[in-house]
Amino acid sequence: MNMRNCTCGAEADVRRQTRRTADGRDEVIYRVVCPVCGQSGPAVPAEGKDEETAIAEAVLAWNDMIAQLRP
Numbered sequence: 001m002n003m004r005n006c007t008c009g010a011e012a013d014v015r016r017q018t019r020r021t022a023d024g025r026d027e028v029i030y031r032v033v034c035p036v037c038g039q040s041g042p043a044v045p046a047e048g049k050d051e052e053t054a055i056a057e058a059v060l061a062w063n064d065m066i067a068q069l070r071p
Contacts, residue, residue, distance in 0.1 A: 003032065003059050004066045010036035012062065014055050019043070030054045032062035041065050 006012050012034045021027050032041040041062035046054040 001056060001059050001063075004063050006034035006037060006039055007066065007069050008034060008037040008039070010034050012039075012041075014058055016046075017043075030058040032058055 003012060003014075012032045015031060015033050017029050017031065018026050019029060028046040029043040030046060031043045034040070041058060042065065044054055044058040044061060049057070
């Protein structure tokens with residue numbers, strides 16, 4: 001799956017992050033982030049998925065977001 005460039009024209013990166021949930025647990029998420037302008041895509045929780053699937057979902061969510069901003 002090809003990742004679309006950011007609206008600023010830069011190539012974005014997939015990042016693995018950890019965030020704290022409201023109930024105090026740590027949750028691993030994947031999201032696409034632009035290293036130039038800082039725009040980030042939707043967070044995709046990794047729970048119950050292998051890494052490849054979570055990354056593919058993050059790229060798909062990014063592509064959908066960019067398509068809405070720049071058809």
